[in-house]
Amino acid sequence: VRFIGSPLQRIAEDHLRILRFFRFTARFAHDIDAAGLSACAARANDLMALSRERIRDELLKLLALPAPAATVEVMLQRAILAPVLPEIAADGGARLARLLAAETAAKVPAEGLRRLAALLPRDRDMAAAIATRLKLSNAGRRRLFDIAGDCPVPADPRALAYRIGGAATLDRLLLDGDQRAARW
Secondary structure, three states: OOOOOOHHHHHHHOOOHHHHHHHHHHHHOOOOOHHHHHHHHHOHHHHHHOOHHHHHHHHHHHHOOOOOHHHHHHHHHOOOOOOOOOOOOOOHHHHHHHHHHHHHHHOOOOOHHHHHHHHOOOOHHHHHHHHHHOOOOHHHHHHHHHHOOOOOOOOOHHHHHHHHOHHHHHHHHHHOOOHHHHOO
């Protein structure tokens, strides 16, 4: 996956191409084009000019791909997402990789919002602020807020599901690496 012509010029024409470059790389490529990566890193602050809805849509599409962890890790190392999501935890890439392994083991389909939560620290106030900033739907806001809870999942996960819903409970089980996710 490469930019046609000058990567810097293509990015200047449409800043969303930064995120699309990584989404297409995660989907179609085995390695990252060095010139494209350098241009994206140099122009990462251009993401601030995009609407939060466009950022949200591209980011969730990237995270919903079957295996985005390696690409997201490169994005984190090069601080591509730092201008728009500076809250991403230092261990966010490792947490995302563990979540992908847990999803595979539990045979749970990919879900962008759950994977976004893996990148973020478990802080409900921060999750609420990010959900507002990315203009998530009300359901998405609530789910990200519920996933960010730090209380342990009880012995019977149905008690937590009663409070936060089945989807958010499954998300918490997967993020915690809990074996009960496969049965949920």
